[in-house]
Amino acid sequence: MASEGHRSERLRIVLVEDDEPIRRRLAAILAAWQGAALVAECGTLAEALQAIKAKEFDLLVTDLKLPDGNGIEAIRLLRQTRPDAEAMVISVMTDERIVLDAIEAGAAGYLLKDADSIDLIEAITDVMAGRSPISSRIARVLVRRLSERGDIAAEPAPDKPHLTPREMDILWGIAKGFTYAELAERLNMSRQTVPVHIRNIYRKLQASNRSEAVFEATRLGLIRL
Structure with missing residues (x-):
């Protein structure tokens, strides 16, 4: 012990x-x-x-x-x-x-x-x-509750990071819970390329996992769930 x-x-x-x-x-x-x-x-x-x-x-x-x-x-x-x-x-x-x-x-x-x-x-x-x-669907629950309480709206509008169109496509896929393989198939891209784009998204959103990325993207107004 x-x-x-x-x-x-x-x-x-x-x-x-x-x-x-x-x-x-x-x-x-x-x-x-x-x-x-x-x-x-x-x-x-x-x-x-x-x-x-x-x-x-x-x-x-x-x-x-x-x-x-x-x-x-x-x-x-x-x-x-x-x-x-x-x-x-x-x-x-x-x-x-x-x-x-x-x-x-x-x-x-x-x-x-x-x-x-x-x-x-x-x-x-x-x-x-x-x-x-936190799974993406659970992150949506938390974001919705924060929005209802006004916690998100009360914050000063932050500068939005610039995501490329391809990164936005992948961000939407992350929010919907798609796996790397599903993202690659849906977006007609290499399976090995997906993690590269995801790392860039995490870096720009200052997130360490997909749930944080979805939460930050929603808070910043990049996507609406």
Whole structure:
């Protein structure tokens, strides 16, 4: 067991997912990742709460809709008992109230279950680096809520970065959740060229992932969701 204040070299993860096939798929992705160690797999809220109390770990990856409760309760317990650990949601739920409740409870990221293995590992890496990976559809929920509250409109109008027409096409694709392969096919371009354009978009928008890019582009008025 690692001493207090010292995190083991491998990221210790507790996974909470009630759907067994999905849990196995996510567990397999994490097991194949050399940078992580899966210390508990939970299928119910009760199991999750027990794991949070009993295990030493760095990250909680949890679904929300569980057979005996809501994963938000697990996130709240995590914040109370293990403030140094992080929490990330993987769910099919996009209801605005649930999304906001999960983030307010302490979730540092919110992915939809259509994320593939690369997205999952990238998202976990982002969370542990202090960033907040959020699926594009969830980012839209947050942008809409900020707009309703006037938080975006109240800010001074910033200078808009210049994106080329091709970069704007790719930005729209990012906002719609297309993969690199889908973007390449839709825009009739090389699969290897897409990441180059995306890196340029991230640099211009000062974003570190697709969710931040969508959020910034919306805030700046470059796109409307």
